[in-house]
Amino acid sequence: xxxxxxxxxxxxALEHNLGVARRHAGDARVxxxxxxxxxxxxxxxVAPAFGPADGFALLDLEDAARLRxxxxxxxxxxxxxxxxxxxxxLVAHYRLTPAIHxxxxxxxxxxxxxxxxxxxxxxxxxxxxxxxxxPEQFAQAIGRLKxxxxxSGITLMTHFADADGKRGVAGQLALFRGAAxxxxxxxxxxxxxxxxxxxxxxxxxVRPGIMLYGCSPFPDVTAETLxxxxxxxxxxxxxxxxxxxxxxxxxxGGTFRAGQPMRIGVVACGYADGYPRHAPSGTPVxxxxxxxxxxxxxxxxxxxxxxxxxxDFGVGTPVTLWGNGLAADEVSRHAGTVSYEMLCALAQRxxxxxx
Numbered sequence: 001x002x003x004x005x006x007x008x009x010x011x012x013a014l015e016h017n018l019g020v021a022r023r024h025a026g027d028a029r030v031x032x033x034x035x036x037x038x039x040x041x042x043x044x045x046v047a048p049a050f051g052p053a054d055g056f057a058l059l060d061l062e063d064a065a066r067l068r069x070x071x072x073x074x075x076x077x078x079x080x081x082x083x084x085x086x087x088x089x090l091v092a093h094y095r096l097t098p099a100i101h102x103x104x105x106x107x108x109x110x111x112x113x114x115x116x117x118x119x120x121x122x123x124x125x126x127x128x129x130x131x132x133x134x135p136e137q138f139a140q141a142i143g144r145l146k147x148x149x150x151x152s153g154i155t156l157m158t159h160f161a162d163a164d165g166k167r168g169v170a171g172q173l174a175l176f177r178g179a180a181x182x183x184x185x186x187x188x189x190x191x192x193x194x195x196x197x198x199x200x201x202x203x204x205x206v207r208p209g210i211m212l213y214g215c216s217p218f219p220d221v222t223a224e225t226l227x228x229x230x231x232x233x234x235x236x237x238x239x240x241x242x243x244x245x246x247x248x249x250x251x252x253g254g255t256f257r258a259g260q261p262m263r264i265g266v267v268a269c270g271y272a273d274g275y276p277r278h279a280p281s282g283t284p285v286x287x288x289x290x291x292x293x294x295x296x297x298x299x300x301x302x303x304x305x306x307x308x309x310x311x312d313f314g315v316g317t318p319v320t321l322w323g324n325g326l327a328a329d330e331v332s333r334h335a336g337t338v339s340y341e342m343l344c345a346l347a348q349r350x351x352x353x354x355x
Contacts, residue, residue, distance in 0.1 A: 003268045004237040007352045008323065009041050013214055013229040014049035020227050021208040022052070024195045028202040029054035031077055031188070033209035034063075040274075040346040041213060041232055045354060047072060050212070055097075057207055061090055068094045077121060077207075080131065081105055085112070092118055092150075099123050099157065101131040106141055109150045117152035120145060121188065124179055126172040128161045135179045142183060155186040155205065163193035164217045169201060193217035196226060215339040216329050223327055232343060233323025234274070234350075238287070240266040241307065241314055250304055251296030256281045262308040267319050270301040274346040275321060276335035279303075283334040286320035287313055 021030055032053035038046040043063055047070070050056070055075035056067060064076045081098040082088045085108055091098050092114040100106060101123040109120075122142055125132030133141050145151050158176045160169045169189075176189060188205035190198070195206050196217065210216075214230035216223040223230070244250070244258040265287070271277035275298055283294045285305050296304050307313055322328040328339040335342070 002351065004239070005269050005273055005350055006235050007346055007350050008233040008235060008355050009045055009352055010229070010231050010233070010355045011049045012355075013231040014041075014046055014212065015052075016229050017212045017214055017231065018050055018053060018208075021192075021195065021206070021211060024199070025190075025202050025206045025208075026199070028190075028204055028206045031055050031057040031075075031205060031207045032212060033057045033079075033207055035059045035079060035209070036344045037063075039210065039213045039340065040343040042352060043067070044070060045352070046231075054205075061087055061094075061096075064096050065090070065094055075119075082108070084108075088112055089114070092116055097121060097155075099131070100141070100145065101125075101133065103133075103137065103141065106144050106148070109148050110144065112150045114150045117150055119153040119155070120151055121155045121157045124156065124158045124176055126158045126160075126175045126179075128159050128172075130159075132158065135175065138179045139182070142185075154183075155188055156180045156183065157188040157205075160189065160191060160194050160201075163191060163197065163201075164219070169194055169198050173198075173201065191217070210340055213343060215327070215343070219333075223329060230323045230328065232328070232346070234269070234321040234346070235323070236267050236269045236319050236321065238265040238305075238307075238313065238315055238317045238319060239268050242266065242304075249296075252299060253297055256296040262306065263311065264295055264304045265307045265313065265317070265319075267303050267305055267321075268301070269303055269319075269321055270299050272300045272347055273350050274342065275303065276332070276337055276342060276345075278337075279331070279335035283331060284326060286326050288317050289320075289325060291326075 030053045032050035035058045057077040076096050078098045097119045099121045123132040163169050186204035190201040190206040192208045192211040194201040214228045242264050244262045248258045250256040269275050277298050281295045292306050322331045332339045
């Protein structure tokens with residue numbers, strides 16, 4: 001016997017969202033960002049849907065190897081590059097494109113005896129202050145890579161810190177253009193938010209991520225408004241019903257107390273399935289397509305919902321935790337997190353159904 005919880009992954013939605021990204025990209029080529037197991041959707045599950053993309057972008061060598069071993073021949077960008085000489089040998093073997101963000105990586109490339117030269121993306125730190133060369137080292141790094149026999153081509157890149165916020169991209173884009181303007185290399189700067197909001201950032205390569213999975217990168221703009229469709233729907237069922245008296249408490253800690261007689265449903269879904277533990281009472285859910293909300297604290301395997309207005313719903317009634325009809329972005333806002341985290345947190349124990 002299996003629990004009724006399921007994650008439904010929609011290939012048509014994935015294909016549609018890639019089409020939206022392509023329209024915004026114009027003539028630019030598209031990296032489909034599939035890091036973190038394709039944002040929880042399953043790397044090998046989504047790869048066929050993203051076949052029309054010009055390449056894949058991810059973090060792990062193992063994931064890149066899986067794509068190659070299953071027949072995917074398009075370029076694969078390693079967003080954090082390589083981490084040692086043995087990695088670099090595998091990068092060449094699997095014909096990957098590493099991001100170069102530090103001088104130690106340049107030194108490894110200069111010392112490497114590779115079976116073939118590889119293309120690289122050289123990252124400039126324009127204010128994110130995570131990975132990337134500081135502007136004063138950028139020209140030096142590019143000069144060394146131009147002379148490096150292990151390098152077959154160079155693309156310049158950066159990452160925006162606030163493309164989804166009030167500051168936007170102007171400051172970082174100006175810094176990037178100032179540092180990169182003297183070089184005649186292709187450029188990649190646009191993530192989902194920049195691609196959707198700042199068309200001037202499309203350049204030569206774009207790197208859409210969250211939008212491919214049907215979520216909005218903006219706190220104030222819905223995915224539906226952007227023309228995106230949810231690729232993942234997390235669904236379960238009511239497995240028990242409780243009738244509460246005034247004053248009865250629900251769940252661990254008794255954080256919810258009934259102010260009047262009410263009816264609640266117990267749903268087979270908890271934080272061990274990937275539902276956010278800190279989602280408070282009032283977080284929206286759909287029961288047979290009708291909107292209601294959670295009550296009490298989310299536990300490991302279960303959560304509870306208000307059925308007071310839905311007296312005809314009982315055991316076996318379907319529940320949508322997020323996805324079709326209920327945006328993951330809305331649920332994440334109630335839970336004090338972001339849709340990225342919720343999607344990536346989908347637990348391995350949740351069966352996945354492709355639709």
